[in-house]
Amino acid sequence: MFRFLKQKFFGQREAAEAPPPAPDASAAPLTESPAAAPASASTAKPRPPAPPQPPSAAPAPAPVTPGADPMAAPPAAAAPPAAAAPADAPTAPAATRQGWLGRLTAGLRKTGSSLTAVFAGARIDEALYEELETALLLADAGTQATARLLEDLRRRVKAERATQPEQVRALLAAVITDWLRPLQKPLAVGAQPDGPTVWMVAGVNGAGKTTTIGKLTWHLAHHGATVLLAAADTFRAAAREQLGVWAQRNGVDIVSQEGGDPAAVAYDAVTAGRARGKDVVIVDTAGRLPTQLHLMEELRKIKRVVQKAEPSAPHEVLLVIDGNTGQNALAQVKAFDAALGLTGLIVTKLDGTAKGGVLAAIAQWTREQQRELPVYFIGVGEKLEDLQPFDAREFATALLG
Numbered sequence: 001m002f003r004f005l006k007q008k009f010f011g012q013r014e015a016a017e018a019p020p021p022a023p024d025a026s027a028a029p030l031t032e033s034p035a036a037a038p039a040s041a042s043t044a045k046p047r048p049p050a051p052p053q054p055p056s057a058a059p060a061p062a063p064v065t066p067g068a069d070p071m072a073a074p075p076a077a078a079a080p081p082a083a084a085a086p087a088d089a090p091t092a093p094a095a096t097r098q099g100w101l102g103r104l105t106a107g108l109r110k111t112g113s114s115l116t117a118v119f120a121g122a123r124i125d126e127a128l129y130e131e132l133e134t135a136l137l138l139a140d141a142g143t144q145a146t147a148r149l150l151e152d153l154r155r156r157v158k159a160e161r162a163t164q165p166e167q168v169r170a171l172l173a174a175v176i177t178d179w180l181r182p183l184q185k186p187l188a189v190g191a192q193p194d195g196p197t198v199w200m201v202a203g204v205n206g207a208g209k210t211t212t213i214g215k216l217t218w219h220l221a222h223h224g225a226t227v228l229l230a231a232a233d234t235f236r237a238a239a240r241e242q243l244g245v246w247a248q249r250n251g252v253d254i255v256s257q258e259g260g261d262p263a264a265v266a267y268d269a270v271t272a273g274r275a276r277g278k279d280v281v282i283v284d285t286a287g288r289l290p291t292q293l294h295l296m297e298e299l300r301k302i303k304r305v306v307q308k309a310e311p312s313a314p315h316e317v318l319l320v321i322d323g324n325t326g327q328n329a330l331a332q333v334k335a336f337d338a339a340l341g342l343t344g345l346i347v348t349k350l351d352g353t354a355k356g357g358v359l360a361a362i363a364q365w366t367r368e369q370q371r372e373l374p375v376y377f378i379g380v381g382e383k384l385e386d387l388q389p390f391d392a393r394e395f396a397t398a399l400l401g
């Protein structure tokens with residue numbers, strides 16, 4: 001899920017396999033009333049996360065409660081990771097992963113079934129490619145990505161001498177996997193020698209920013225990372241309270257301020273994060289449309305001020321996109337990137353009516369720009385385990401079966 005780069009995390013795999021900090025946290029839907037949180041808590045510590053194991057700890061003797069940790073790997077038969085290598089946080093156990101994939105598959109079914117329907121009893125002819133073109137365009141893949149995908153498919157069909165539509169379907173899954181693979185990358189924690197890793201999170205209203213931050217915080221805390229949240233959405237009390245609920249639920253610090261300047265909150269948070277020795281500071285920002293120029297300017301200011309607090313920060317500028325936004329998602333990527341210089345994306349709500357093809361369009365855009373813009377996570381629901389790292393092959397499989 002994450003790529004931990006600091007020495008303190010090496011050997012954290014055992015800690016990550018311990019039961020989660022709160023027994024109900026893994027399954028709790030995010031419908032908790034924001035009113036349950038203190039309005040402007042500076043520190044919320046009712047439920048401290050599981051204490052990290054010392055780096056040299058032997059494999060945890062405590063039994064792993066099946067299903068208790070959505071992110072823990074199955075008990076490892078393999079040796080612990082080498083002390084000198086960066087620690088990749090384990091992925092979910094097979095059962096959880098399966099459930100999550102099921103939700104992704106169900107979410108993408110509309111697109112998937114229209115793509116797979118093309119292969120039902122079809123012959124491999126021009127009509128098949130035309131139908132595939134229509135299905136990909138309807139899935140929001142965009143004209144250029146669609147053309148490139150079909151070009152690659154034709155090439156592979158020829159090279160493989162495929163004669164059955166089923167073979168073409170498998171080849172299309174491989175084509176889509178390869179197309180999306182450049183978007184796949186773990187999110188790094190601790191790349192800089194000292195001070196916290198700072199992530200700034202932006203997006204349009206209701207995209208899922210705060211919820212995603214809450215989920216990320218839980219997963220980070222669960223892997224032994226200390227987190228501080230910055231409620232740089234200072235306009236709405238409900239926004240602060242919503243983040244406060246997450247801070248409380250995860251037992252992490254939050255810097256929040258009634259009214260006031262979002263950039264000042266972000267500055268305070270980064271400074272406090274360093275002073276308190278936190279591993280990660282996550283800055284939540286208010287939703288905004290790229291057309292609201294003064295609000296986009298405010299985002300730029302938050303970024304500048306974060307840089308003042310810590311010259312190497314923000315280490316990630318993440319855009320959260322609602323997967324249901326279709327082609328407009330690409331417009332959002334371009335606009336927020338122009339304003340902020342994005343380093344990564346998180347696509348939420350792929351359990352809804354999202355068609356999924358927009359990831360192909362984003363992959364096309366990153367190729368055109370000759371740059372890297374990973375989709376670090378995708379969200380397929382409101383539970384903690386519904387946020388998972390993006391995996392190109394899984395995604396293509398969910399689309400095409």
Ligand SMILES: Nc1nc2c(ncn2[C@@H]2O[C@H](COP(=O)(O)OP(=O)(O)OP(=O)(O)O)[C@@H](O)[C@H]2O)c(=O)[nH]1
Pocket residue numbers: 030203204205206207208209210211212233239285286287288320348349350351352378379380381382386
């Ligand atoms: N179905 C589904 N709902 C989600 C997902 N992620 C977030 N949500 C829901 O989307 C709604 C909006 O989420 P927020 O996290 O408040 O969105 P936001 O971007 O912080 O919103 P603003 O701060 O108002 O701009 C909430 O009801 C979340 O529970 C997801 O992956 N799937």
Ligand SMILES: [Mg+2]
Pocket residue numbers: 209210211233239284285286287
């Ligand atoms: Mg929010």
